Amino acid sequence: MISHRIRIVAIVNADSATAVLPPDFEAQGEEHLLRGMERLGRRGIPVGCRGGGCGVCKVQVLAGDYRTIKMSRDCVSSAEEAQGYALACRLYAESDLDIRVVGQMSRAFNRTGLGPSADRDPVSAGNPPAFDMSWRK
Amino acid sequence: MALTGVLRPGHVALRVLDMSASVHHYTHVLGLLETARDAQGRVFLKAWDEHDHHSVVLREADSAGMDYMGWRVDSNATLERFAREIEASGLATDLGWIAAGEHPNCGRRFRFTTATGHVMELYAEKDKIGNGMPLINPEIYPDGLVGMAPSRFDHCLLYGDDLDNTMKLFIEILGFTLTEQVVAGPDKLVISAFMTCSNKPHDVAFIRQPCKGKFHHASFLLDNWGEVLKAADIISRNRVSLDIGPTRHGITRGETIYFFDPSGNRNEVFSGGYISYPDRPALTWTDDELGRAIFYHDRKLNEAFLSVVT
Incomplete structure (x- = not known):
């Protein structure tokens, strides 16, 4: 079975800029990137709906060939798609890939109030919502 | 009648990315019953024990999420009263009537948007197509249920x-x-x-x-x-x-x-x-x-x- 090596080279919303990047993982044949990561318990890309709807597994492919299937335009704009942005649950590797993790879960709780947080990826018009817990300050 | 006014959540309309995969999920896995498709390609479904024509509406779109949620009220008089009171309250925006028949087998719907940005509808009439069993001396559930087969939305x-x-x-x-x-x-x-x-x-x-x-x-x-x-x-x-x-x-x-x-x-x-x-x-x-x-x-x-x- 064909499998491709997926290397996470950056995590935009990491808790710390010096955080250790997770190890590479393999994505096999016809499985999407997120499935390849989850199947053997690897980490690095946040896991949400796995259906292209919620956007938390958003990545940018920096190097390599891939194809995608339909994903929510609320999460990835057509301009972003042209720049290699995609949801990992809709992304199929056709060679080894270098990716940057853009999506985030609530670990990056927005504590500054009810506006968008300042450290989000500035490229993205369609960032996934992080759960707001600003009431816990 | 002791339970009056708004009776129940009557339908939820969801956006889906792939209609055939979604219909498979909602019928084969969840176990709803498909009751209609319309000219726009929307698919209407219901749970087995619901008598009303549909409770889930699927629409293929380029994003996921909810289009709107509908509520059955007890009568046309109540529907009109709520429409007036919602308008007078100033608590909702984008008020308007959707014509009868825009959903198959459903009467007119009064639509509004809540302060949290959710589109809601009220309606008084939707055809009762039954739960697959007679109303006189019924069984307790019909034959042929598949999937999880919930009884209602x-x-x-x-x-x-x-x-x-x-x-x-x-x-x-x-x-x-x-x-x-x-x-x-x-x-x-x-x-x-x-x-x-x-x-x-x-x-x-x-x-x-x-x-x-x-x-x-x-x-x-x-x-x-x-x-x-x-x-x-x-x-x-x-x-x-x-x-x-x-x-x-x-x-x-x-x-x-x-x-x-x-x-x-x-x-x-x-x-x-x-x-x-x-x-x-x-x-x-x-x-x-x-x-x-x-x-x-x-x-x-x-x-x-x-x-x-x-």
């Missing part, structure tokens, strides 16, 4: 910003009862409200988040804990994306499992809960106990459950 949980005015609209104008709430901080800010128009633990719930019109889940009723466990088997057998469960809620006491449709819209099937008469005192949870309130066994906050919405 039960409620939605929705995310939005102006929770105060949405609560005001549902409680003061539409006559809902607050059954449970979550409050936060020294000011006891209400960050979540569970409300019912009947005697269920909730017919709709909201969580305060800095967004408009977001959809957390649509929920469907099973009979018992055993059926919830069987639903977990069906989820794995069909390689459905699991969110969390089987487990138990503190809020509403429901036995539950959450999973995603093929476009990432969250579904719940659940059983249990309590009967909530309108004079039952509301329960309050504080945010430092939110973990136990949401998942009574796990007792901790679940990032994906709270953060993932469409």
Whole structure:
């Protein structure tokens, strides 16, 4: 079975800029990137709906060939798609890939109030919502 | 008639990315029955024990999420009264009438948008096509059910910003009862409200988040804990994306499992809960106990459950 090596080279919303990047993982044949990561318990890309709807597994492919299937335009704009942005649950590797993790879960709780947080990826018009817990300050 | 005004959640309209995958999910896995397709390509479905023509509407789109939720009211007079009172309240925007027949087998609908950005509809008429059994000397369930086979569409949980005015609209104008709430901080800010128009633990719930019109889940009723466990088997057998469960809620006491449709819209099937008469005192949870309130066994906050919405 064909499998491709997926290397996470950056995590935009990491808790710390010096955080250790997770190890590479393999994505096999016809499985999407997120499935390849989850199947053997690897980490690095946040896991949400796995259906292209919620956007938390958003990545940018920096190097390599891939194809995608339909994903929510609320999460990835057509301009972003042209720049290699995609949801990992809709992304199929056709060679080894270098990716940057853009999506985030609530670990990056927005504590500054009810506006968008300042450290989000500035490229993205369609960032996934992080759960707001600003009431816990 | 003791239960008047808004009778129940009558339908939820969802956007899906791939109609054929979605229809397979909602019919074969969840186990709803397809009742109609229209010229726009929308698919209408119902749960087996619902007599009304449809309770779920699927529309293929380029994003996931909820288009609107519909509520059945007891009569045309009530429908017109609510339309007037909603308009006079100033608590909703984009008010208007949708013509009878825009949904197959459904009367006119009064549509409005809540302060949390959710489109809601009221209607008084939808054809009753039955639950597959006679009304005289029936069986207890029909033959041929597939999948999880919930008996009805039960409620939605929705995310939005102006929770105060949405609560005001549902409680003061539409006559809902607050059954449970979550409050936060020294000011006891209400960050979540569970409300019912009947005697269920909730017919709709909201969580305060800095967004408009977001959809957390649509929920469907099973009979018992055993059926919830069987639903977990069906989820794995069909390689459905699991969110969390089987487990138990503190809020509403429901036995539950959450999973995603093929476009990432969250579904719940659940059983249990309590009967909530309108004079039952509301329960309050504080945010430092939110973990136990949401998942009574796990007792901790679940990032994906709270953060993932469409």
